[in-house]
Amino acid sequence: MKKFIEGSYAMAEAAKLCRPGVIAAYPITPQTHIVENLSQFIADGELDAKSVNVESEHSAASCVLGAQAAGARSFTCSSSQGLILMSEVLFCIAGMRLPVMLVCANRALSAPINIWNDHQDSIAVRDAGWIQLYAENNQEAVDLIIASHKIAEDPKVMLPAMVCVDGFILTHGMEVVDMPDQKDVDNFLPAYDPPYKLDVDNPMSFGLLGTPDVYQETRYAIQKTLEDVLGMIPEVGKEFGDKFGRDSLRLVEEYKTTDAETILVAMGSVCGTIKDVVDREREKGNKVGLLKIVSYRPFPKEVVKSALKSAKHVGIIDKDISLGSDGALYSEIKSLLPSDQKVSGFIAGLGGRDIKLNSVENIIKMAREEENSCKFVDLNKDILWDKFKTI
Numbered sequence: 001m002k003k004f005i006e007g008s009y010a011m012a013e014a015a016k017l018c019r020p021g022v023i024a025a026y027p028i029t030p031q032t033h034i035v036e037n038l039s040q041f042i043a044d045g046e047l048d049a050k051s052v053n054v055e056s057e058h059s060a061a062s063c064v065l066g067a068q069a070a071g072a073r074s075f076t077c078s079s080s081q082g083l084i085l086m087s088e089v090l091f092c093i094a095g096m097r098l099p100v101m102l103v104c105a106n107r108a109l110s111a112p113i114n115i116w117n118d119h120q121d122s123i124a125v126r127d128a129g130w131i132q133l134y135a136e137n138n139q140e141a142v143d144l145i146i147a148s149h150k151i152a153e154d155p156k157v158m159l160p161a162m163v164c165v166d167g168f169i170l171t172h173g174m175e176v177v178d179m180p181d182q183k184d185v186d187n188f189l190p191a192y193d194p195p196y197k198l199d200v201d202n203p204m205s206f207g208l209l210g211t212p213d214v215y216q217e218t219r220y221a222i223q224k225t226l227e228d229v230l231g232m233i234p235e236v237g238k239e240f241g242d243k244f245g246r247d248s249l250r251l252v253e254e255y256k257t258t259d260a261e262t263i264l265v266a267m268g269s270v271c272g273t274i275k276d277v278v279d280r281e282r283e284k285g286n287k288v289g290l291l292k293i294v295s296y297r298p299f300p301k302e303v304v305k306s307a308l309k310s311a312k313h314v315g316i317i318d319k320d321i322s323l324g325s326d327g328a329l330y331s332e333i334k335s336l337l338p339s340d341q342k343v344s345g346f347i348a349g350l351g352g353r354d355i356k357l358n359s360v361e362n363i364i365k366m367a368r369e370e371e372n373s374c375k376f377v378d379l380n381k382d383i384l385w386d387k388f389k390t391i
Helices: 007-017 032-043 057-069 080-095 120-124 138-152 182-188 215-244 270-283 301-308 328-334 357-369
Strands: 002-006 022-024 050-052 074-078 101-106 131-134 161-166 174-178 252-255 262-266 288-293 295-297 313-318 342-347 374-376
Touching: 002 007, 007 032, 007 101, 007 138, 007 174, 022 032, 022 057, 032 050, 032 074, 050 057, 057 074, 057 080, 074 080, 080 120, 080 215, 101 120, 101 138, 131 138, 138 161, 138 174, 138 182, 138 215, 182 215, 215 295, 252 270, 252 301, 262 270, 262 301, 262 328, 262 357, 270 288, 270 357, 288 301, 313 328, 313 357, 328 342, 342 357
Parallel strands: 022 050, 022 074, 074 101, 101 161, 131 161, 262 288, 262 313, 313 342, 342 374
Antiparallel strands: 002 174, 131 295, 252 288
């Protein structure tokens, strides 16, 4: 059924359709509306689940860890400092092989305090062992929440999944979203039946001491599983597409890249703006394309290399910065491509700064001129950066 609704409501309804047994989250802008709506569903009798009020995001993550270990499908969400406060437990959840579902409403990290969107929070926990998927719009957010459950809970996987959505841009934006029927979701996503759980009749322990003779093997096991997930995402994506008529779950989306001389690479909602610019450039006769990264973890190295191999110029847009180095996506992709291929990185949109049509147009021009560099774009020229050096 198509509805004109706020993104947070759509994501909450998607989570509800997956029939979680336990929900725990601590309010933080711009995530709060998601868990508010889920709480309302429970209060209205639309969702048979336990909503646990906690005193912090660390507690919220700990709560869903325990609930998932006890055999309940569990859901949480967070943003910014809240996600970072969760980080200790995020590593534990993956290490215990518990397929918790988390929606990250991406928001900048402090200091200075900033409530607007960039990708620094989820990028900061990219190495925790979670599947990380990035949505361009609210339809994709809904679809990825449902589809990623199927992968995460597969007995061959049993790893947590994080669906990343741009704060405010998607969470508070109104869009037409095609919400699946409960019956169709039930047919696609079976009831949660974990291969292991805490059970007094079949005792087991989680998260025990890993001595040097076994710890490395646990990291190897997660790494190999995530490599297997690269093959599963297209398979489950096809199954989802056959069921619901959309191919939202995929490793990447190639938009007019086949003959493109210049290809931009990005994640999240900015891809919609880039597509508009690509269309404009095509009308001018300029061969420009977009490679949208959906699966950031696991990272589809071979797919990315194949998509970019014929491009004369590659421009990578990061809404994050690995301070002291470069943008995270730029570093990842640059390492995959031959040294003689022209690859440029652009840091943009930090702290919610708009990436406008003319911003993307300028990035395309610079990508054709720059040589293997990563630079900030759209800096405020009225501010002298020297003022901030010691603040």
